[in-house]
Amino acid sequence: MGAMSTPSADDVLAALDPEQREVALALRGPVRVLAGAGTGKTRAITHRIAYGVHAGVLPARQVLAVTFTARAAGEMRTRLRMLGVPGVQARTFHAAALRQLQFFWPRAVGGELPRLVDHKASLVAEAAARQRLRLDRTGVRDLAAEVEWLKVTMTPRDEYAAAAARAGRVPPDGLDAATVARVVAAYEELKRDRALMDFEDVLVYAVGLLADRPDVARAVREQYAHFVVDEYQDVSPLQQALLDLWVGDRDDVCVVGDPSQTIYSFTGATPEHLLGFTARYPRATEVRLVRDYRSTPQVVGLANALLQRVPASARQTRLRLVAQRPDGPSARFTEHPDDPAEATGVAHAVAALLATGVRASEVAVLFRTNGQSEAVEQALSDAGIPYVLRGGERFFQRREVREAHLLLRGAARAGEGSEGSLPEEARAVLAGTGWDPSSPPGGGAARERWESLQALAALADDLAAAREGATLADLVAELDERAAAQHAPTVEGVTLASLHAAKGLEWDAVFLVGLSEGLLPISYADTPDAVEEERRLLYVGVTRAREHLALSWSLARTPGGRGSRKPSRFLDGLRPAGGSARDGAPAGGGGRTRRAAGPVTCRTCGKTLSDAVARKLGRCADCPSTYDEELYERLREWRREQAQSQSVPAYVVFTDATLTAIAEARPGSSPELARIPGVGRTKLDKYAEDVLALVAGEATVGEHA
Template identity: 50%
Template sequence: MIGQGSPEELLDALDPQQREVALQVSGPLCVRAGAGTGKTRAITYRIAYGNAVGAVDPGTVLAVTFTSKAAAEMAVRLRELGAGRAQAMTFHGAALKQLGYFWPRVTGGPLPNLMPHKAGVVASAASRVGVRADRLVVRDLAAEVEWAKVSMVGPEGYEDYARKMGRTPPADLDLPDFSRFYEAYEQAKSDRNAIDFEDVLLLQCGMLEDREDVARSVRARYRNFVVDEYQDVSPVQQHLLDLWRGERTDICVVGDVAQTIYSFTGASARYLEEFPKRMKGARVVQLVRDYRSTPQVVALANQVVASAKGMDGKSRSPGLPGAVRLQAQRPMGPAVTYDRYDHDLAEAEGIAEKIRGLRQQGVALSEIAVLYRVNAQSEAFEEVFSDAGIPFQVHGGSRFFDREEVKRAILLIRQQARVRTLAGQETSDLVGMVAEVIGTLGWQKKAPATAGAVRDRWANLDALLELARRNPDRSPEQFVSELEERSVSKAAPTVEGVVLSTLHAAKGLEWDAVFLAGLSEGLMPISLATTAEGVEEERRLLYVGITRAREHLCISYSLARSADRKGKRAVSRFLSPMWPRENASRGRWTASGSKPASIGKPKTSDLNKLFLDSADEETRELFEELRQWRLGVSREVGKPAYTILTDAALRGVAEAKPRTLKQLGALRGIGAVKLENWGTPLLRMVRGYLPD
């Protein structure tokens, strides 16, 4: 533990930007922290430093974040730094603690029962207004109620606000129908003398607004606020924060607009963007040193964000306003790999082969993750990994064959097969029979137009139909037997294994090796993203996926869903500018070794323009200096400039900014001869652009 009397030790443990955060112990502070830049370290050391110099009493600090895990981690770090009296909690945890204390004193009675889940009350409300709701429809209805409540919109205002926000209600309800359901939900909750988790925030806001004595008491208890993941705050959370704070300005917010991926739940990055305007005199500090990922991973992440069009998807200038440009601090690592496969199963097999290679290199399976856009994509990986003997675990959800709709479908297929057998009917059309059965569970040829649990169910049932299509000559009995065998083989729990996860569920996590799979148009961005804002949120989701990787990053997509389908898919628009088209002629794109159709090689001038448009000022300056140096060398030796070093090699040097000859030699286009001839002058030029 670093003692309270050691402020110098605390500051010495931080980089220059983190130190700026720690040194400002009072007043408004906005920390724009890129992925892997040590934001938790910066804010916990800030609290500890304020305590060490006697400027902040940790007992008056409330640090709020969004998950219990993050709050627990923050609390542990604060204790280790001698500031354990500071409170680290979630918004809901802090509000519930306050509500539980003040409610009996204000109302004279006990706090209503807090419902652990909404499902029962949602189902009851749906029944009251004549809405048929199974388990997944209930989940979607509950999610829409949560969005309305965190947006501080009640049943009476839902229709107008949802129309303004372009919101489509779930379960094929129109806006008036959902308003009626929402009202029925609130009434059903009242009948049970119950509140939900969103009510905790709303009720505490109401109490702070209506009772000045309660507000004075809370503000006397907490005088200094820290908010982590500030890009994810909702309107009701921001309102509660304002009520907690009152007129005080001792508040530090930390976030990254490039990681705003929960707008569909009511989160809004505008509070982070507008913080310096709202809080007069606020200081803005950027954390840009990325300690997590290699320069190769960081370079790709920067390129993806540099092409963004802002939160509204309409900005004319490239780049995401408020986003930081990361500066890699780790040594050079392996190049990012790009692979195109013939179909989904080939993609899963190709990734399995690469995982075996990483395992042989000593990478632990638990340090490998396969990330994808939607849950249904896990099926192919579960199948291939099981057959290959690669242990895995599905993060944030159940395995494919454990999903309720899949189990129900298999049961119905088995029953249908038995009925037809007893009736003496031969079933030659397995695919047609499976489609008929899953149709009774809500599947239809056209995917639902809205996101949510109903869309997930459709995708899982459609994946089951795809399994039937792979070998349509099987009998229904053979198909069911195969499904049951696969289900049993994948049922055993695994402790050490590759992580399978959606991109959303991966936020906040990191691994040594990350495979980003299925990055084709329609999945990234997903076809449901029909607005400019939605497309830009998909870009930020890809950025989150890229920045989960510490060292190995492998990006892939497939041309078709299955081997018997025509390959029509195209790579994601977010990746097409940097996709290595020159590799097409070398057959590196497919697991089977087959070459894709010929693709024209982009012009060097186009690549340079793209690079300069997305690069920061220092990188652009270094690139130009390198080109001027190369021009001088070419004139001196009487050879064309490209024979000295290609533009691609110079772009790589400017982006990666290698510190050593070994790092320089790892770059594409810098062979042993060029390293010997030009390594020293190149490093000398780069040295002038390295951070202190």
């Protein structure tokens, strides 16, 4: 077969549905495309460009397509090459601006362009120190976020206090607005003295150069005459200012976006430019893409229902998606008694999907905050399911968690605080890291740090409730075991991600966890606009799923705790009339809804078990063990051989706790083996014959060989 031929203009149009074709044919004048999730917006705009070039209407080298991530820009370039138009420029705002600066700066300004710094944290820390402020790593990160927000919103430093109040922003680390403004001024002075620029300066300098030098602006406009802007709902005022200077007094600009997917207002993004586009260009062509090719009718129907309750002001631009795929399974709504039970239920459901042939990389578990990942990480590790954490560090790799772990270990060795209870001792140590019982206002890095440390405080509570007389040494041992169990493979694994990090991605199966009041909407979403952004965040999560969708929440944080939580208000009217399943029973499926499981108790002493290992063993870690040590060693040797043959860590086969439980229970049949936590359907099918043979004292299949 010869080389692939270049498609003709007619070929390009033939590949589109009626609405996408309408986008492709709108080649002149302003165009607004409202494109819902999964409706093929990238296909529409790349085919529009290709059609325009092949039809002789758009000169390829005069087209500039801009988007927000390097990944999206790369995908756009790839598609344009396949459509036979490799000469079109597809870049991020920053990449396009930097290229122009590098070309024009030496001749228009003179000298070398300031050096671009990869990270601003060290400069922000130095600027804060010049103001006699001592900030920890988290405070520096939050202060850097304020520096970025001031620039992208084009807010003067002396107006920071009023602008932050209007936007509902809380100055970081307890600083007042005037102090933040002084640090920003010191930061800018440091950069000037050292001929440096940061990521936002790339846009600031480009705007300044184009605004101050008509000759430069004229040269850029001669180069680019036609503009396409993807994800237009996420543009900031600074990006819009740059776009305006690129376009000039012309109107050949096509913008594409979805107001219902605006979830980055905290970074300065605003949908107002997309929403106000037709007011600015009254004769603009508008096309709505609503045919959803990604998700089943069941997923699409839930997404549509979620947006039915948006404010009246948002309904004009709300898109009602129309599913194009065949029917799939109904979405599952599951209520759990507590957070560990929810995480375990999700792990079991994931294992069931994997057993049907769904690839682990086609499954995602999404949550509102990174602090929610620990329970899910633990449950997946206990089930031997590999995972990948996207957009953040694994819980036990987070700096604040590692530091707290070391402090707790040191305090345990020194015997500090032995007069108090474990929760009191743990909180005293955590206070040394800057942790406070009260959560910080607002979001940001400080909030994420607090949530991580609060999870450690909560673990101390759980351990004290489950084991009378528990000490700091017991807590450290628990942390060691949990950390050791979380080195899961990262090549082919279930994706764990925050809802923000999931934007732009999709999977066959999506589990949305922690859907309770205070988590979604988050507790600090205290204005109507903030609450609606939380609704849009859930909408983004729902629309990531192609076929399988599960939504869950728990009534209490810990096993046996008071079930005072309420499901998210966003689920009102979405759950089936028959109610939600509990502990993984299907909702509305005709089967009997199971009662919520009660707390798991130790079979030896009867105390409530909270940590995952103890629940798996069915007894407290310090209660007498009744396992067969010889059998346990045979199981360990067999596991080692299995792990070597499969090139996976040993715990992926079975964790130590599961092997101990098998050695204690000595199952004599597959049903008995299946009742042991950590032995799901997949592992039962794969390992039951060998394990039962080992329990019976017989040789395994491998040993016969």
